[in-house]
Amino acid sequence: MAEQLLDQVGDLFEGQIDFEGQKLVELLVNVALTLVGAIAFFVGYFLQDIKLAVYIGLIGTAAVFVLVVPPWPFYNRHPVKWLPVGGVTPPANLVINDNVLK
Amino acid sequence: MYSSVVRFQNAFSFFTTVAFVVAALIASTDLLTPRTPSVGVLKPTNVQVVRGRPHYYSSKKEEYAIIKFSLDADLSSLFTWNTKQLFVYVTAEWPSAGGSGSGQNASNQAVIWDSIITSPSADHLANLGPIALKKLKRSAQGKSIDPSRGKLSIKNQRPKYQITHPSGKVAEQEDVVLRLHYNVQPWVGFLTWNQDVDFWRWKTLRNNLSKKFTLPSIKKKDETKKAGA
Numbered sequence: 666m667a668e669q670l671l672d673q674v675g676d677l678f679e680g681q682i683d684f685e686g687q688k689l690v691e692l693l694v695n696v697a698l699t700l701v702g703a704i705a706f707f708v709g710y711f712l713q714d715i716k717l718a719v720y721i722g723l724i725g726t727a728a729v730f731v732l733v734v735p736p737w738p739f740y741n742r743h744p745v746k747w748l749p750v751g752g753v754t755p756p757a758n759l760v761i762n763d764n765v766l767k
Numbered sequence: 768m769y770s771s772v773v774r775f776q777n778a779f780s781f782f783t784t785v786a787f788v789v790a791a792l793i794a795s796t797d798l799l800t801p802r803t804p805s806v807g808v809l810k811p812t813n814v815q816v817v818r819g820r821p822h823y824y825s826s827k828k829e830e831y832a833i834i835k836f837s838l839d840a841d842l843s844s845l846f847t848w849n850t851k852q853l854f855v856y857v858t859a860e861w862p863s864a865g866g867s868g869s870g871q872n873a874s875n876q877a878v879i880w881d882s883i884i885t886s887p888s889a890d891h892l893a894n895l896g897p898i899a900l901k902k903l904k905r906s907a908q909g910k911s912i913d914p915s916r917g918k919l920s921i922k923n924q925r926p927k928y929q930i931t932h933p934s935g936k937v938a939e940q941e942d943v944v945l946r947l948h949y950n951v952q953p954w955v956g957f958l959t960w961n962q963d964v965d966f967w968r969w970k971t972l973r974n975n976l977s978k979k980f981t982l983p984s985i986k987k988k989d990e991t992k993k994a995g996a
Contacts, residue, residue, distance in 0.1 A: 716911070
């Protein structure tokens with residue numbers, strides 16, 4: 666019981682996402698952080714207010730972290746489909762055609 | 768990007784890159800802002816030379832020049848969004864007696880007065896008491912830049928520092944001039960001082976020298992007593 670709970674907590678902390686989700690996260694991080702930096706700079710420059718630029722930069726970055734770090738459900742919409750577990754061990758002389766696996 | 772920790776590390780690593788690039792851009796905007804500081808008046812108003820000791824227990828007596836001065840300057844163009852504070856200082860300069868090659872410095876330069884002018888974005892850093900700090904903050908409430916901070920109009924200012932020379936003698940020194948300097952301290956970027964040549968949109972600080980004057984001879988003690996009586 667306790668072990669199960671520990672495993673669940675561990676999974677939650679590890680926050681695994683699938684391959685498509687990883688691709689999406691990478692894109693999001695690059696685009697969103699660049700955007701935040703650009704907005705912070707231009708708003709700061711045109712309003713001539715450096716404190717505003719710093720706050721926009723920091724708050725924007727924190728928002729990107731919230732979007733990207735936890736394993737949100739939309740990062741897990743393409744789970745990997747594994748082949749079913751075969752209960753039979755194949756004979757040693759069996760030759761498997763690659764086309765069959767595809 | 769497989770686990771939360773890896774995603775955090777990746778996002779943070781890219782954040783540092785973005786922060787650096789934004790900081791570099793901010794620093795480079797300084798070049799776009801024209802700097803046109805000007806000096807109206809810089810002149811000594813009252814000059815005294817007295818004898819004194821470098822510190823309480825010293826048996827050595829030195830001559831100290833106390834140079835009061837008036838200053839009118841407009842440094843408001845130095846305040847941009849990236850200006851944290853402006854350091855303004857006045858030096859007294861005079862040529863060395865032997866000139867260069869005499870084993871002495873070719874010229875002597877000593878700061879007699881300085882002042883830190885904070886930008887409204889740096890008011891919380893000003894080294895002031897609580898009441899003066901509140902007053903300073905209120906003077907620029909709602910403004911991110913306050914160009915009026917750069918307008919200096921000082922009359923008959925007492926020097927902060929009494930100056931002397933390694934030889935201990937400054938009385939009757941000829942050809943002394945006062946010079947105004949400034950140092951812009953940005954939030955990000957390089958420190959810049961008043962430059963000697965125009966640099967694109969940054970103009971030199973002209974007219975920042977006073978006329979040559981001569982330090983008086985030492986003030987006699989009995990004279991001060993008479994004046995006091």
